[in-house]
Amino acid sequence: MIRYLAIPVVLILLLTTGCQTSxxxxxxEVKPGMEKDDVLDLxxxxxxxxxxxxKDRWTYVFYDQHLRFExxxxxxxxxxxxxxxxxQPxxxxxxxxxxxxxEERNKEIDAQIAKDVEDHRRAYQDFEAKAKGTDKVRYVPEFEPIR
Incomplete structure (x- = not known):
């Protein structure tokens, strides 16, 4: 009796293992426009x-004939x-x-900042010289002392 039950069970197992699709x-079979539920079912x-x-991004990783697919x-x-x-973007x-x-833009900005700092330093030095009057050459005649 067990023998007669084992034969159909073995046949069913053999038939169902051959029905697997890769x-x-x-x-x-997944196409653009399909809904999420359809993709999940498939x-x-x-x-x-x-x-x-x-956007939702689903990644499927699987093997087919010893090759890895992502x-x-x-x-x-x-x-x-x-x-x-x-x-890939x-x-x-x-x-x-x-x-x-x-990075290139940052280098340009850094160079411009360094140039601006140097220009401002020179402008301040010129302003300071004008304010103190050290920017002008002053002529002071030499006098001989009176005896």
């Missing part, structure tokens, strides 16, 4: 999620607006580029 195929919970500038879905107002590989807007621009 996460990569499931992810390829892919399950994300490996990571974050909220930035009013895919992202971005949502705005509950709808997917980006589906694909890990999103434009090179012109990347943190490294912005830091380099800011």
């Amino acid at each position: 996460m990569l195929k499931q992810f390829n 892919m399950g919970s994300p490996s990571r999620s974050e909220r930035f500038h009013g 895919k992202e879905v971005h949502f705005f107002d509950g709808n997917a607006i980006y589906v694909g590989d890990e999103w 434009e090179v012109a807007k990347s943190a490294v580029t912005m830091d380099a621009r800011n």
